[in-house]
Amino acid sequence: MNTADILIVGAGAAGLMAARELANAGKKVIVLEADNRIGGRIYTQHDAVTGKHIELGAEFVHGDLPVTLGLLNEAGIPYRSASASMVQYNEGVFSEDESFIEHWDLLIDKLNSLQQDTSIEELMLKEFPGDEYNRMRASVRQFVSGYDTGDPQKASCFALRKEWQSDDDNAQHRVEGGYVSLMDFLARECRAGGKILLNTIVKDIYLEPGKVSAITVGGTAFHAQRMILAVPLGVLKAGNGQTGAITFYPPLKAHAEAIQQMGFGAVIKILLEFDEPFWYSKQTEERIGRSLDQMGYLLSGEEIPTWWTQFPEQSSVFTGWIGGPDAEAKKEMTDENILMQGLQSLANIFRLGVEELQQRLKTWKVVNWTAKPFTQGSYAYDTINASACRRTLNTPVDGTLFFAGEYLYEGTAMGTIEAALTSGRDVAEVIQDTISG
Structure with missing residues (x-):
């Protein structure tokens, strides 16, 4: 048998x-x-x-x-298509830059000229050490940690070069x-x-x-x-x-x-369902000074840095994501504490009080994949x-x-x-x- x-x-x-x-x-x-x-x-x-x-x-x-x-x-x-605009939030300012990593072309040139593999952190510290590259280094670390859920001190430059030159950001789908x-x-x-x-x-x-x-x-x-x-x-x-x-x-x-x-990376996913998709509302537009009605993805420097909507569906679910070493550091945190970090991050971004967000929150779920015994992380990076x-x-x-x-x-x-x-x-x-x- x-x-x-x-x-x-x-x-x-x-x-x-x-x-x-x-x-x-x-x-x-x-x-x-x-x-x-x-x-x-x-x-x-x-x-x-x-x-x-x-x-x-x-x-x-x-x-x-x-x-x-x-x-x-x-x-x-x-x-169906999940392609949507990507919005950045930095120091109180929203933007939709085509390249969210400063000096992107210069970074790609350095990667293309690389003859021997090294970690992306070593490359940045060696080739882009000055203060003028502070934001670029921070953005690269955030991208490697967030998208690849990797540790920048270990992630391969050769692998990232292959990945970044093959990306098709316009082709994203969700399964019905x-x-x-x-x-x-x-x-x-x-x-x-x-x-x-x-x-x-x-x-x-x-x-x-x-x-x-x-x-x-x-x-x-x-x-x-x-x-x-x-x-x-x-x-x-x-x-x-x-x-x-x-x-x-x-x-x-x-x-x-x-x-x-x-x-092998670490990741925590946070799913928040509110009473309505307030990020699309006129009140939000007036408060932050711009419309977000086409927003699919939101990148920030907050404690929970990455968020996305269900665009083009007008869903009231907002999804938070933190990956890499920062997620690993939260492995032992309670779901309730991670939830509060997520709400505080959204409060900072949308200029709202945490208490108001708590009142508008209908249901929530924190999925700490790194703490799950039959997963113990997210997915591999090179x-x-x-x-x-x-x-x-x-x-x-x-x-x-x-x-x-x-x-x-x-x-x-x-x-x-x-x-x-x-x-x-x-x-x-x-x-x-x-x-x-």
Whole structure:
């Protein structure tokens, strides 16, 4: 009963994609998921009364990404544009500069001329040390921390160069009904030839060529000829004794070293539903001296620096976001304290009292992904050694254990659902080639 052709640990996007591909190829697949739901860092919450949904995790399709959009089209799941104007708030002033990083062209020139990789922090301190670059350095740090959820002292210049030169800010999408609808589609396809078990925490993995066993916290054993390990990188980095940590027998020395050298970010997401979208109101326009009726994204220097709306929908949900080292520093904070930091940030930006915002707040949710034991962070970012580490982790162990996840993706859409889906698809192809070969 607990035997399969292939065991998959993790029912996030990578694991479900691999399960779907292998089940469709006629393989008996068992997916073991530690959490009480599928999706991993995709977490859509529906309101049964209103029929509306909110994304507690991944929210956007960042670009016209072929695997993600191809699957959505195959499943008949509609999606809509999330492209909108980006507004900056600095020292009491709102602006919509095309380039929100000062000296952007100069920075790109320096990155293009770079012959040896270094961290973005080292590059800035070496090439842009003067006071005239203070705002530029602060903006770069905020972008790397916020968008990439990375540590600027570790983030690779080569990787950022590739990412920034490939960005298409005009192509942003949201999935109608939420990202979980795509996960449900993959799960249905997987269940046609396999099964998904929730609340199944794998703690030990025993390996030998052609045979692998997973032992759960409850002592249940699962066996297969091959395994795909599709848990987040943060879980793989977890030390023995931490909830969700996995121990290998025998130890995987090279793979363990590669895992520790890779970058994995921190993030906290704050969802606030107010009585109305006050940021679009005439009263706000009069108070701050300008209209924000086209605003989709808001960047600031506040404690919770990044915010976005549901534009073009006139939703009363405002979403806050803090990533990188600043989010890591808040890992142990209570949700209530993080909420108050968010409200204070909005009060400063919109020149309102915190008490008024509290009165207008209908519901709220703080999602501290770094504190969640089966995630332990946000998504991967490239360190200087990331490419070499990926080569190690993309090498199967004895043709038996395979790794999958967004952190193993080599393209320009790092840290996205596209990266996870691509990795899951690719590892399924490798396994099928191994079997047929």
